Amino acid sequence: MEQIVIFDTTLRDGEQSLKASLNTEAKLHIARALERLGVDYIEAGFPVSSPGDFQAVSAIASAVKGAGVCALARALDKDIDVAGEAIQRAERGRIHTFIATSPIHVEKKLRKDFQSVVDMACASIKRAARYTDDIEFSCEDAGRTPREHLFTIIEAAINAGATTINIPDTVGYTIPSEFGGIIADIRNQVPNIDRAVLSVHCHDDLGMSVANSIAAVEQGARQIEGTINGLGERAGNCALEEIVAILKTRQDQLPFRTNVKTEEIYYASKIIRQRCNVMVQPNKAIVGDNAFSHSSGIHQDGVLKSKNTYEILAPESIGIPSSHLHLTSRSGRHVIRHRLSELGYQDGQDYHLDDIYERFLVLADKKGSIYDYDLEALIFLPDHRGV
Ligand code: KIV
Ligand code: ZN
Numbered sequence: 001m002e003q004i005v006i007f008d009t010t011l012r013d014g015e016q017s018l019k020a021s022l023n024t025e026a027k028l029h030i031a032r033a034l035e036r037l038g039v040d041y042i043e044a045g046f047p048v049s050s051p052g053d054f055q056a057v058s059a060i061a062s063a064v065k066g067a068g069v070c071a072l073a074r075a076l077d078k079d080i081d082v083a084g085e086a087i088q089r090a091e092r093g094r095i096h097t098f099i100a101t102s103p104i105h106v107e108k109k110l111r112k113d114f115q116s117v118v119d120m121a122c123a124s125i126k127r128a129a130r131y132t133d134d135i136e137f138s139c140e141d142a143g144r145t146p147r148e149h150l151f152t153i154i155e156a157a158i159n160a161g162a163t164t165i166n167i168p169d170t171v172g173y174t175i176p177s178e179f180g181g182i183i184a185d186i187r188n189q190v191p192n193i194d195r196a197v198l199s200v201h202c203h204d205d206l207g208m209s210v211a212n213s214i215a216a217v218e219q220g221a222r223q224i225e226g227t228i229n230g231l232g233e234r235a236g237n238c239a240l241e242e243i244v245a246i247l248k249t250r251q252d253q254l255p256f257r258t259n260v261k262t263e264e265i266y267y268a269s270k271i272i273r274q275r276c277n278v279m280v281q282p283n284k285a286i287v288g289d290n291a292f293s294h295s296s297g298i299h300q301d302g303v304l305k306s307k308n309t310y311e312i313l314a315p316e317s318i319g320i321p322s323s324h325l326h327l328t329s330r331s332g333r334h335v336i337r338h339r340l341s342e343l344g345y346q347d348g349q350d351y352h353l354d355d356i357y358e359r360f361l362v363l364a365d366k367k368g369s370i371y372d373y374d375l376e377a378l379i380f381l382p383d384h385r386g387v
Contacts, residue, residue: 001257004247005197005223008034008240009043010272011060012072013201014231016046018276026275027056028063033271034228035066037264039240041094043225046072047086048079054086061090068092068134075099075124084131095128096166097121098138101145101153118153122160129161137162138201143169147185154190164197164223169212172205172235179208180215187220199223202238204230209238214246217256228265228272229280229287241265241286241318249313266319291315292323297332300325304338327371329364333357336375343372351379 011030015022022030027044034042044060045053061069069090073079075097087093099121100110106117121137128135137157139145154165167186169179183200187193200216200223202209213224226238244260269287273279282289292315294300302309303323315323325335336357337347347353359378364370 001251001255002222004217004256004258005040005199006038006240006244006258006260007041007043007070007199007223007225008037008039008067008227009201009225009237010034010227010229010231011056012043012045012070013225013233013237014227014229014272014276017231017233017236018278020277021050021052022056022275023052024056024059028059030272030275031060031064033264033268035064036261037228037268038259038261039067040223040259041068041070043070043072043096045086048073048082054082057083057086058089061087061093065091068094070094070096070136073097073124073128075120077124077127080124080127080131084128087132092134093132094134094136094164095132096136096138097124097128098140098166098168099124100140101149102141102143103146104144105141114149114152118156121153122156125157125160125162133161133163135162136164136166136199138166138168140168141170142167142182143171143174143179147182147189150182150186151189154186155192158190158192158196162196164199165193166199166201166223166225167216167221168201168225169203169209170201172203172209174202174212175206175208176211176215179212180219183216183219183221197223199225201225203233204235204237204239207235209236210242210246213238213243214254217254228268229278229284231272231276231278239285241269245286245313245318248317262317263319286318290326292318292320293326294323295326295328296330297335300335301332304334326369327360327364327375328369329361331360331364331370336360339372340375340379343375345376345379 011027044057047054047057057071071083071086073083083095099117198221200213200221202212224243226240230236230239247256280288294303299310356378
């Protein structure tokens with residue numbers, strides 16, 4: 001099975017979307033959780049952006065051993081030098097330099113012509129080589145860049161020394177067939193592409209970031225960039241926990257492996273929620289509160305008979321202790337008996353199922369969610385104690 005490199009940018013692309021920047025202590029805490037998770041690279045920050053970020057990236061570079069530590073830099077000498085200094089102590093330090101390549105960014109934002117952009121990219125890659133031989137180059141807004149321009153700048157970047165070429169869908173504009181097509185064309189048209197690892201970095205503006213990344217892997221990308229919980233600019237980045245879960249669950253279609261220890265996903269997700277003060281929606285895939293919770297009576301009955309009727313992966317494999325049966329007026333009699341038996345009460349001995357179930361429905365219609373203490377109250381209400 002081929003390896004997919006997992007590049008985490010929670011501390012850079014994720015962090016830049018927060019209302020308040022993270023301090024060094026918080027960034028180190030998250031970096032430790034990512035190291036434990038087993039990601040291959042931690043993009044620790046953008047050192048030139050502030051003294052605090054420089055300090056945080058340097059601290060992570062010194063502390064982290066299991067993962068490579070990456071610093072972001074625009075294609076400018078100053079950025080590269082500061083990034084190079086920040087990763088100096090890393091066991092495996094990477095500089096990630098980028099410049100926009102789409103006509104709208106080149107003309108309206110950079111106010112340059114395309115050839116100047118190619119020259120700046122090559123100069124920054126060569127400068128990065130003073131600090132490390134692990135250099136990633138990104139064509140910002142690649143998703144809206146004409147193919148010929150992509151082919152030209154990628155070939156030049158590899159000749160200048162880039163070892164990873166990253167294709168960002170910066171504004172989350174593409175759809176999977178299209179994004180997969182871009183990757184396939186790069187693989188077929190750029191003559192020296194085999195000298196670099198081809199990477200993708202997708203944003204979620206149209207909710208396509210995970211699907212686009214998977215389409216890219218099917219067409220030859222071998223590094224995926226993203227964040228835990230999908231944190232990131234605007235609608236966020238590709239959620240890495242979803243990528244890893246897809247690769248684990250669908251090996252029949254996607255014969256790839258990663259170094260991620262999936263049982264550490266939930267822990268990392270929780271640390272990042274708390275430290276970044278950004279919660280995840282209950283129905284968020286893999287790590288949301290409802291991701292392994294079953295509500296309808298039919299589903300609950302199925303899960304009690306065989307978990308894989310409604311669970312395509314085990315919660316334990318993500319680090320979630322168990323799946324959850326959510327008791328509401330949609331729950332059936334079997335699940336009530338099951339839950340009461342888990343609590344130590346037996347039908348016919350401690351209660352009558354017909355009686356309890358009737359009163360459970362009345363309460364659930366009024367109250368919504370029913371918890372263990374509600375069930376116990378139904379048993380021990382004076383009029384209905386015992387049998
Ligand atoms: O989305 C983007 O284009 C980026 C680059 C810096 C890689 O985050
Ligand atoms: Zn991004």
